[in-house]
Amino acid sequence: MNPDKRGMFGKFGGKFVPETLMNALAELEICYRKCIKEKSFKDELNYYLHEYAGRPTPLYYAERLSRKLEHKIYLKREDLLHTGAHKINNTIGQILLARRMGKKRIIAETGAGQHGVATATVSAMFGIKCEIYMGEEDIHRQNLNVFRMNLLGANVINVKSGSRTLKDAMNEAIRDWVTNVRHTHYILGSVGGPHPYPMIVRDFQKIIGLEAKSQILRKEGRLPDYLVACVGGGSNSIGLFYNFLKDKKVKFIGVEAGGLGIRTGKHAARFKGGRVGVLHGSKSYVLQDENGQISTTHSISAGLDYAGVGPEHSYLFEKGRIQYDAVSDKDAVNAFTFLCKSEGIIPALESAHAVAYVMKNRKKLGRNKLIIINLSGRGDKDVQVVGDYISQLS
Amino acid sequence: MNRIDKKFAELRKTSGKGFVLYLTAGDPNMSDSFKIISQVEKAGVDILELGIPFSDPLADGPTIQRASSRSLRRHTSVKDVLNLVKRIRKGKIDIPLVLFTYYNPVLNYGLKRFISDCSGSGVDGVLILDLPHEEAGEYILLASKNDIKTIFLITPTTPENRIKDIVKISSGFIYCVSRTGVTGARKDLSGDAPSMVKKIKKHTKLPVAVGFGISTPGQVKEVSGYCDAVVVGSAAVKKIEDNINSANIGKVIKKYIASLTKALI
Numbered sequence: 001m002n003p004d005k006r007g008m009f010g011k012f013g014g015k016f017v018p019e020t021l022m023n024a025l026a027e028l029e030i031c032y033r034k035c036i037k038e039k040s041f042k043d044e045l046n047y048y049l050h051e052y053a054g055r056p057t058p059l060y061y062a063e064r065l066s067r068k069l070e071h072k073i074y075l076k077r078e079d080l081l082h083t084g085a086h087k088i089n090n091t092i093g094q095i096l097l098a099r100r101m102g103k104k105r106i107i108a109e110t111g112a113g114q115h116g117v118a119t120a121t122v123s124a125m126f127g128i129k130c131e132i133y134m135g136e137e138d139i140h141r142q143n144l145n146v147f148r149m150n151l152l153g154a155n156v157i158n159v160k161s162g163s164r165t166l167k168d169a170m171n172e173a174i175r176d177w178v179t180n181v182r183h184t185h186y187i188l189g190s191v192g193g194p195h196p197y198p199m200i201v202r203d204f205q206k207i208i209g210l211e212a213k214s215q216i217l218r219k220e221g222r223l224p225d226y227l228v229a230c231v232g233g234g235s236n237s238i239g240l241f242y243n244f245l246k247d248k249k250v251k252f253i254g255v256e257a258g259g260l261g262i263r264t265g266k267h268a269a270r271f272k273g274g275r276v277g278v279l280h281g282s283k284s285y286v287l288q289d290e291n292g293q294i295s296t297t298h299s300i301s302a303g304l305d306y307a308g309v310g311p312e313h314s315y316l317f318e319k320g321r322i323q324y325d326a327v328s329d330k331d332a333v334n335a336f337t338f339l340c341k342s343e344g345i346i347p348a349l350e351s352a353h354a355v356a357y358v359m360k361n362r363k364k365l366g367r368n369k370l371i372i373i374n375l376s377g378r379g380d381k382d383v384q385v386v387g388d389y390i391s392q393l394s
Numbered sequence: 395m396n397r398i399d400k401k402f403a404e405l406r407k408t409s410g411k412g413f414v415l416y417l418t419a420g421d422p423n424m425s426d427s428f429k430i431i432s433q434v435e436k437a438g439v440d441i442l443e444l445g446i447p448f449s450d451p452l453a454d455g456p457t458i459q460r461a462s463s464r465s466l467r468r469h470t471s472v473k474d475v476l477n478l479v480k481r482i483r484k485g486k487i488d489i490p491l492v493l494f495t496y497y498n499p500v501l502n503y504g505l506k507r508f509i510s511d512c513s514g515s516g517v518d519g520v521l522i523l524d525l526p527h528e529e530a531g532e533y534i535l536l537a538s539k540n541d542i543k544t545i546f547l548i549t550p551t552t553p554e555n556r557i558k559d560i561v562k563i564s565s566g567f568i569y570c571v572s573r574t575g576v577t578g579a580r581k582d583l584s585g586d587a588p589s590m591v592k593k594i595k596k597h598t599k600l601p602v603a604v605g606f607g608i609s610t611p612g613q614v615k616e617v618s619g620y621c622d623a624v625v626v627g628s629a630a631v632k633k634i635e636d637n638i639n640s641a642n643i644g645k646v647i648k649k650y651i652a653s654l655t656k657a658l659i
């Protein structure tokens with residue numbers, strides 16, 4: 001569904017930002033609506049997606065995982081994209097928009113560092129100055145990606161406010177944008193934030209589901225029973241789901257970070273512990289305390305460690321079209337190591353949450369179901385964190 | 395008559411300029427906050443903006459971010475700030491009061507309940523930083539029923555057609571932000587401001603206050619030359635931070651603010 005004129009998906013979304021940014025958002029929307037109609041823009045986007053990023057990605061039949069779980073499981077291999085995650089689908093699209101708007105500088109927020117790397121990469125490719133905001137906590141746990149961003153010529157800014165994670169990096173990125181809006185484009189990394197970002201980022205990510213649909217029809221001759229993806233801000237999941245939403249028989253599961261357990265309060269499961277609120281420019285489910293202050297979240301996976309979620313997810317949650325569930329740190333690490341050994345694939349800890357959901361709920365899903373799991377990224381960045389986690393246990 | 399309207403009517407009669415002071419409520423704690431507020435009218439402040447602290451103040455610079463954290467460390471809530479306002483009114487302090495905040499704490503409190511409790515506590519106006527006029531329909535309706543003024547920002551990136559829309563739903567005064575950026579003291583003021591004020595005045599008779607970055611008597615003097623009121627925030631908040639352990643913080647801040655209000659032309 002497309003949001004209404006105010007950028008609302010039902011009662012979610014909108015543009016809750018300081019006045020300084022309202023004109024830039026309008027400008028971005030006008031540019032985007034114009035570009036997506038132009039053949040030259042679409043050709044350029046497709047060119048870079050194929051020749052530079054490596055699309056289409058395989059839909060891989062995970063044979064040993066399937067045998068173990070007694071379902072037929074395919075993995076959508078976004079981890080094989082250039083830079084190692086789905087994030088580059090969006091950054092290529094947005095940098096092309098930024099060039100058309102004549103912006104001379106790029107900024108972005110990052111949690112796991114994957115969006116930061118994908119932004120630094122396209123900025124390097126087009127020779128545009130790039131600065132990435134990253135929380136201090138995430139700089140420590142995703143140090144490999146910090147090094148990559150530096151190699152790519154980006155300046156990584158250490159954010160020391162608040163919980164020093166994604167939420168705070170996003171605050172700083174917005175403050176920068178408020179200040180430098182005339183010549184800077186903000187490449188937001190997920191389907192959150194003010195309109196038109198949730199729509200634009202989804203549209204750049206929906207290629208995942210577009211490919212997956214024709215691939216599964218070719219391989220299996222039918223639509224899948226389940227699509228499963230992890231939900232941080234919600235871009236890889238909506239990217240996979242979007243082109244199936246009208247197919248009534250397909251079920252969708254969004255997997256949030258259950259952290260140390262919902263009851264401990266140390267998690268990032270917005271649909272379990274959150275309420276409707278406004279964070280970073282849009283109305284959506286938000287983890288907050290009784291006074292409306294935003295909660296600090298916890299997840300072993302930096303990319304899911306965020307108090308808000310994209311507004312279209314809240315809309316689809318309330319409509320009951322997507323079911324959301326949470327998976328703990330422990331189960332995610334188990335799925336991580338299992339996928340390494342059984343399929344020879346090191347997944348991102350974010351993506352491992354989606355795998356873990358299917359492992360935990362294999363009986364609940366029925367028998368012999370056809371399932372696509374979105375492998376949103378690869379896990380090189382996470383080996384240190386997983387290593388530390390495992391050695392702490394023993 | 396609403397205290398804000400009354401204040402600007404008085405100022406107009408004497409051709410005087412207004413001084414608007416921003417302070418974060420509950421900074422550094424509620425009792426000192428009250429002490430400071432009790433002094434500001436005597437220091438020459440015409441309107442007081444009280445910030446309800448929010449965990450993620452994305453339009454604020456480091457100074458007000460730190461003030462918000464100090465206040466939130468003591469869990470200052472919307473209710474606490476409304477109680478502070480009641481206490482101010484009980485103390486016979488009749489200064490016009492504007493609550494300045496972000497949308498989430500208000501939404502969480504309940505918009506309707508918030509506006510009605512503002513009115514019941516003695517608040518005169520509200521400014522919600524991340525609630526642009528497009529999202530403000532219900533808020534404006536509720537506020538006008540309760541005689542709460544709705545103050546909106548106009549910034550250097552606001553095009554003229556938006557200015558027209560914003561002034562239509564504004565009341566009390568217009569807050570003109572003199573440059574793009576977050577709150578915080580700056581050495582140089584933007585050159586845009588005088589022409590912005592002129593442009594706004596083409597479309598409204600409402601008083602125009604100019605703020606964001608004003609911190610010295612010289613700047614207060616300069617800015618009051620071309621608008622109806624000058625807003626000072628971060629500079630005063632910084633002064634509180636610097637005197638956090640002072641036993642007579644109320645007097646210290648009063649003296650500092652008086653040095654600024656004296657500079658109005």
Ligand SMILES: Cc1ncc(COP(=O)(O)O)c(C=O)c1O
Pocket residue numbers: 085086111112113114115189190191230231232233234235236237302303304348350351376377378
């Ligand atoms: C590999 C990977 N998957 C998923 C996410 C979560 O974001 P989203 O929900 O927008 O896909 C991230 C974010 O950093 C990521 O790096």
